[in-house]
Amino acid sequence: MSLVSTLIIADDHPLFRSALRTVVAQLLPGVQIVEADSPDALNLAVQEHPRADLILLDLRMPGVQGFSALITLRGQYPAIPVVVVSAVEEPAVMRRALDFGACGFIPKSAGLDTIGEALRSVLEGGVWLPPGVTENAAAEEQEERELAQRISSLTPQQFRVLMMLADGRLNKQIGGDLNVSEATIKAHVTAILRKLGLYRRTQAAVLAQRLLRAESASLAELGSAAEGGAEEEAE
Missing domain, CATH: 3.40.50.2300 (Response regulator)
Structure with missing residues (x-):
């Protein structure tokens, strides 16, 4: 060890x-x-x-x-x-x-x-789960696993913004809380949507709400957004 x-x-x-x-x-x-x-x-x-x-x-x-x-x-x-x-x-x-x-x-x-x-x-450098629980999800959970990994790719500041979206806060309000400009928050929201493969701010807010409940329904219920249009509801 x-x-x-x-x-x-x-x-x-x-x-x-x-x-x-x-x-x-x-x-x-x-x-x-x-x-x-x-x-x-x-x-x-x-x-x-x-x-x-x-x-x-x-x-x-x-x-x-x-x-x-x-x-x-x-x-x-x-x-x-x-x-x-x-x-x-x-x-x-x-x-x-x-x-x-x-x-x-x-x-x-x-x-x-x-x-x-x-x-x-x-x-010793391993990964541990209780006996009987496999490390990898079943094939039908692959979409959810990929979404979880995309969430993990967010920067700390982007994750803070995502959590604030769960409360329905506006860019101006989030910017005030984080002491940055509204334009900076809009850029963060756009980056968040792109990283998560979402195209609506409301989708990100719903996803954030589910993240706040460990026993929540599948994250993948949101589905994958079509490519492009990531900035559609960044404001």
Whole structure:
């Protein structure tokens, strides 16, 4: 197993953080364990430890919706591996987490031995899912997987704009929140539509709303937009 110096545990449940801490301490004696119980605490922890070796991320911390925290982490700190730890145990959700850049998914129902096995696999450079859950989606889910990968290609700023579209905010409002010009936001929206293969702003907003719910219906229900026309509703 590669040398590990710092590991971040992000979960709002003290008992579960304690259980994870116990497993990590047994598996990696001497490792520095940093705990975060909220999105703000996680953001601070990663800022203070930008070279952390691994982040264990709960999908359902208060203030975190769906895959937003995972996508933001992968966009801002792509060098830090992230393992999702969640009570959501649907295979499609687990696979989607990997599509969004996670290197593993540990159900909260897993025993300590299983958690240890998962951490060993990930820290050795592997990808871990519970037994019986394949890494690749079935053929009929290929469209959804491709869409998830396109979402992962957004820059951190583009992803922030996409999340604001979910609230129905106008370019001027988003620009004010991000302290940039309305023209800059329009350019971001155009780039977002092109990267996602969509041609309407409303499609992007609906997609963003689904991203905020980990158990949501298929992302691919939006379908693929026809080529061209990406700027049709950028304003």
